[in-house]
Amino acid sequence: MATAIKLQKTWQTVAADTVLDHSDNIIFDKKNPAIVVIFVDDSRWAAELNAEKEIYRVQLSQAMGLVDESQLQEVRFAVSRKAGLKKLCRSSQKRSEDEPYVQPLPLSAEEEGYAREIVSRIVDEKLRISLFKAMKANLEWKKGIEALKKP
DSSP states (O other): OOOHHHHHHHHHHHSOHHHHHHEEEEEEOSSOTTEEEEEESOHHHHHHHHHTHHHHHHHHHHHHTOOSGGGSOEEEEEEOTTHHHHHHHHHHSOOSSOOOOOOOOOOOHHHHHHHHHHHTTOOOHHHHHHHHHHHHHHHHHHHHHHHHHOO
C-alpha cells in the first residue's frame, strides 16, 4: 500500500500546474484505501476533473508503480470544505490579473486518431467511449492552454 506522502508527491508530478493550483489536499478514503479523494477549490473544477478521473487513476497508478488495478480502484474529486473560506478571501483581495478563460481548441485528425488508438484496447464499449470523450476534452483543453502561452 502506498503512503500518503508518496501519494502527495506523485500527484504533484502527475497533475498539471493549473490543476495543482486548484487542488487542495489528496487523501486515501477512510473506508476504502484503494480509493483516492482529491479536494479542489471549486465545484466547476470538481466536475471537470471527475470527467477525467480515469485518466488520473491510470497516471497515478503508473507513476506509483502499482501493478494491480485493485490497489487504486478509483480517483474522486470533491470540493474542499475550505473552498468557501478561500472564495471569501479571494473576493476581498484585488487581483492584478484575472485568470484567462481557456478556449478548448479542436484536435487535428492525427491527434484524434492517436486518442482513438489509445482507447481502442479497452474491451468495454461504454468505458471506451467515455474515456475517449474525456481524453479528447482534456487534449483540447491542454491545446487551448498551449495556444495562450504562444505570443
